[in-house]
Amino acid sequence: MIPELGHYALVLALFVALVQSVPPLVGAATRNGAWMNVAVPAAIAQMLLVLLSYAALTWAHVVSDFSVLNVVQNSHSAKPMLYKVSGVWGNHEGSMMLWIVMLTIFGAAVALFGRNLPPTLKARVLAVQGLIGVGFLLFILITSNPFIRVIPAPIDGNDLNPLLQDPGLAFHPPFLYAGYVGFSMAFSFAVAALIEGRVDPAWARWVRPWTLAAWSTLTMGIAMGSWWAYYELGWGGWWYWDPVENASFMPWLAGTALLHSAIVVEKRDALKSWTILLAIVTFSLSLMGTFLVRSGILTSVHAFAVDPKRGIFILVLLAIATGGSLLLYSLRAPTLKAGGLFAPISREGALVLNNLLLSTATATVFIGTLYPLFLDILKLGKVSVGAPFFNATFVPVAIPMVIAMVVGPYLSWKRADLGAALTRLWVAGVAVVAAVAVTAYVKAGSGPLLALVGIGLAAWAFVGSLVEFADRIALFRTSFKNSWNRAVHLPRSAWGMTIAHASIGLSILGMTGTSAWQTESITAMRPGDRASVAGYEFQFDGVGLVDGPNFKAERGTFTVTKDGQRIATLEPERRSYSTTRMTTTESAIHTTVFSDLYVALGDPTQNGTAWIVRIYHHPLVPWIWIGGVGMMLGGLVSLTDRRFRIGAPERRRAAGKTGGKSAPLPAE
Amino acid sequence: MRRLLYLLPFLLFIGVGIAFYLGFERDPRDIPSALIDKPAPTFDLPAIPGQMVQGQPAASGLSSAKLAGDVTLVNVFASWCIPCKAEHPVITRLSREQGVTVYGINYKDKPEDALTWLSRNGNPYAAIGADQDGRVSIDWGVYGVPESYLIDRKGRIRFKHVGPLTPQVVEEQILPMVKHLRQG
Numbered sequence: 001m002i003p004e005l006g007h008y009a010l011v012l013a014l015f016v017a018l019v020q021s022v023p024p025l026v027g028a029a030t031r032n033g034a035w036m037n038v039a040v041p042a043a044i045a046q047m048l049l050v051l052l053s054y055a056a057l058t059w060a061h062v063v064s065d066f067s068v069l070n071v072v073q074n075s076h077s078a079k080p081m082l083y084k085v086s087g088v089w090g091n092h093e094g095s096m097m098l099w100i101v102m103l104t105i106f107g108a109a110v111a112l113f114g115r116n117l118p119p120t121l122k123a124r125v126l127a128v129q130g131l132i133g134v135g136f137l138l139f140i141l142i143t144s145n146p147f148i149r150v151i152p153a154p155i156d157g158n159d160l161n162p163l164l165q166d167p168g169l170a171f172h173p174p175f176l177y178a179g180y181v182g183f184s185m186a187f188s189f190a191v192a193a194l195i196e197g198r199v200d201p202a203w204a205r206w207v208r209p210w211t212l213a214a215w216s217t218l219t220m221g222i223a224m225g226s227w228w229a230y231y232e233l234g235w236g237g238w239w240y241w242d243p244v245e246n247a248s249f250m251p252w253l254a255g256t257a258l259l260h261s262a263i264v265v266e267k268r269d270a271l272k273s274w275t276i277l278l279a280i281v282t283f284s285l286s287l288m289g290t291f292l293v294r295s296g297i298l299t300s301v302h303a304f305a306v307d308p309k310r311g312i313f314i315l316v317l318l319a320i321a322t323g324g325s326l327l328l329y330s331l332r333a334p335t336l337k338a339g340g341l342f343a344p345i346s347r348e349g350a351l352v353l354n355n356l357l358l359s360t361a362t363a364t365v366f367i368g369t370l371y372p373l374f375l376d377i378l379k380l381g382k383v384s385v386g387a388p389f390f391n392a393t394f395v396p397v398a399i400p401m402v403i404a405m406v407v408g409p410y411l412s413w414k415r416a417d418l419g420a421a422l423t424r425l426w427v428a429g430v431a432v433v434a435a436v437a438v439t440a441y442v443k444a445g446s447g448p449l450l451a452l453v454g455i456g457l458a459a460w461a462f463v464g465s466l467v468e469f470a471d472r473i474a475l476f477r478t479s480f481k482n483s484w485n486r487a488v489h490l491p492r493s494a495w496g497m498t499i500a501h502a503s504i505g506l507s508i509l510g511m512t513g514t515s516a517w518q519t520e521s522i523t524a525m526r527p528g529d530r531a532s533v534a535g536y537e538f539q540f541d542g543v544g545l546v547d548g549p550n551f552k553a554e555r556g557t558f559t560v561t562k563d564g565q566r567i568a569t570l571e572p573e574r575r576s577y578s579t580t581r582m583t584t585t586e587s588a589i590h591t592t593v594f595s596d597l598y599v600a601l602g603d604p605t606q607n608g609t610a611w612i613v614r615i616y617h618h619p620l621v622p623w624i625w626i627g628g629v630g631m632m633l634g635g636l637v638s639l640t641d642r643r644f645r646i647g648a649p650e651r652r653r654a655a656g657k658t659g660g661k662s663a664p665l666p667a668e
Numbered sequence: 669m670r671r672l673l674y675l676l677p678f679l680l681f682i683g684v685g686i687a688f689y690l691g692f693e694r695d696p697r698d699i700p701s702a703l704i705d706k707p708a709p710t711f712d713l714p715a716i717p718g719q720m721v722q723g724q725p726a727a728s729g730l731s732s733a734k735l736a737g738d739v740t741l742v743n744v745f746a747s748w749c750i751p752c753k754a755e756h757p758v759i760t761r762l763s764r765e766q767g768v769t770v771y772g773i774n775y776k777d778k779p780e781d782a783l784t785w786l787s788r789n790g791n792p793y794a795a796i797g798a799d800q801d802g803r804v805s806i807d808w809g810v811y812g813v814p815e816s817y818l819i820d821r822k823g824r825i826r827f828k829h830v831g832p833l834t835p836q837v838v839e840e841q842i843l844p845m846v847k848h849l850r851q852g
Binding site: 240242273277280281284315318319322323326327329330333334370373374376377386387520522582583585600602603612614 | 670671674675677678681682684685687688689690691748749750757780783784787788790791
């Protein structure tokens with residue numbers, strides 16, 4: 001009964017979504033207030049219905065209702081509760097449900113908090129959101145219905161892919177999807193603005209918080225995915241340039257560009273049509289990510305759910321959403337009024353450079369990911385593009401990007417003095433030289449030359465961003481109390497930028513460290529054997545058998561010591577899942593913030609008395625993800641900036657001091 | 669002229685959209701091979717340097733002489749190839765439970781990486797040849813890794829699969845073919 005309720009709620013949500021889109025569009029065109037206002041209750045009702053439907057599906061998974069096909073295919077009565085809940089979105093149908101849940105939450109948020117939006121813009125934004133909802137609800141109901149029953153019901157289910165039964169991956173999709181879907185807000189605002197024919201700083205001030213929120217969650221989602229790959233999939237690799245990874249990385253790159261170009265629209269009323277285009281492209285890349293993952297058009301290790309029929313449907317959706325909006329763009333964008341002028345060397349100029357480099361990076365990843373497909377269609381042969389291509393093309397674009405990232409915030413709007421900016425960066429320059437010199441001395445030439453470039457770049461990004469912040473609060477140039485006061489009163493967006501930019505430095509540090517200086521030992525070890533890696537002693541104490549809820553495992557025990565001091569006990573496992581007949585390796589990791597000790601248990605040797613044991617020392621690797629979390633925090637701090645808070649401009653006006661229009665708060 | 673510039677994103681998208689559509693009609697795994705029903709190329713590959721077999725350094729790698737006799741599967745793999753990791757359980761089951769002898773060609777790999785990979789994931793191969801410069805793989809017509817070739821008792825290539833083997837391919841194509849070839 002409960003799955004039927006969920007199914008019914010989903011069908012109802014489809015019709016509510018139609019009500020959310022058609023009347024408001026007509027109303028906005030004919031200036032009919034009542035028709036426009038329909039969008040608000042409709043958006044809220046759609047969210048409630050979709051949530052109800054999602055709750056029904058979750059219920060079926062939690063109580064292991066094996067009369068529902070989706071539960072049979074992806075669950076098992078012995079599966080731990082965490083994975084029963086996360087298993088709801090661990091499969092195709094459920095993940096699409098999660099997608100639409102996120103979409104309607106964002107839509108309802110605009111309906112509830114968008115009180116001071118111009119009424120026609122609000123109606124059109126909600127209508128476009130409604131249309132996206134219509135597309136995806138149709139997709140779920142027609143090709144991917146999660147509520148289909150099986151009769152007779154089997155006794156137990158097939159279980160979820162064991163690789164996905166992992167806490168890191170359990171929460172990876174919700175973050176990723178919140179990011180993907182969050183960009184739909186920027187898209188809806190862009191399309192609404194094109195229909196309106198007007199883009200102004202107020203519009204940008206509305207788009208930026210949504211983009212920031214989406215970007216922050218996407219950053220987190222990608223970081224979690226990479227962390228999972230690090231400890232579950234590989235042997236310390238943290239990024240594989242796999243098509244599905246690229247599919248999430250492209251919207252991130254384009255979204256980063258959007259984030260920055262929206263600043264120019266907001267502060268200087270320039271780059272308008274470019275920003276609109278970026279908003280469309282970013283969401284289209286998110287849709288394409290969904291398409292690439294679901295269609296099986298590219299081969300990938302992530303091909304957990306592949307079905308060409310669904311791919312065709314998503315392709316049609318993509319054609320309508322992207323094709324339609326780009327056509328609208330080509331008709332309306334030329335009529336947008338151009339805004340403020342600026343010299344090439346200026347804050348705007350720096351942000352344009354950032355946008356050019358980020359777009360190039362996006363295009364690089366795009367071409368690398370789709371090149372095999374294009375060649376195949378043109379009958380020029382089959383190829384696979386791997387990490388060497390991306391490393392050779394992406395890194396040269398990323399290096400100037402990071403260098404410019406630090407200089408940009410020193411430049412003033414309209415026209416700036418590059419020489420003066422660089423002089424103020426002398427501290428960062430000294431830091432780079434020191435970091436490279438120390439590294440070269442300590443490592444005495446081990447590791448590639450590129451590693452020194454990486455260390456220098458990390459120091460530049462980290463120190464340069466902090467120096468800029470110190471400069472703003474006049475640290476050491478005035479009393480400490482005075483600086484403190486300045487810091488407290490700096491806009492949160494300035495704080496956010498410093499945190500995010502400095503965090504990029506931390507991530508680069510981690511990437512460089514582990515790529516250049518990891519050490520490893522692979523040996524057959526008998527209980528009692530010792531191995532020594534990077535100054536740590538590993539004693540192998542033996543292997544025991546462990547019963548898990550839906551697997552059996554061999555668990556090895558290792559005691560790690562350094563200079564006679566006990567550091568940690570590591571217990572790597574080899575698990576065999578009986579239902580899916582798959583084996584997974586659960587590596588054991590001890591982290592000291594500055595490095596990871598990583599132990600994995602391999603096959604027993606022929607006579608069964610020894611095991612192949614792999615021990616790794618990954619220097620600096622945790623900083624990749626610390627940096628990722630830092631970037632997300634930067635985004636969230638920036639999101640709390642006063643000017644984004646609802647009604648903040650209104651209150652200022654009510655106070656009567658500033659008078660006139662709701663002027664943006666000065667950032668400096 | 670300026671209007672055309674604004675139309676450019678739309679036109680680019682049309683191109684990409686058409687490519688996606690045509691992509692459906694092509695299976696990325698469906699690659700013609702000129703070598704079907706031809707004898708497998710003659711080759712003699714050394715073992716992966718450092719590889720141990722039952723506590724001894726592996727004496728020989730893989731050569732065409734080993735292929736004749738029984739129906740065998742030759743699988744081209746590399747430690748740097750992620751789909752290879754995905755197909756590994758399938759290969760393992762094929763060799764350990766479904767009774768098909770599987771030989772490996774280790775394609776353009778560093779020996780230490782390949783050995784790490786095998787120790788981590790298990791070694792289902794009856795013998796492995798290390799093709800470090802990829803010359804032999806060119807003779808086989810290898811487009812990319814992973815690829816698998818089914819060889820009949822007379823040493824002829826009878827079937828080729830590009831991309832990771834899935835349980836479905838094994839059940840529907842490889843096992844019936846093996847059965848047929850063993851009878852024939």
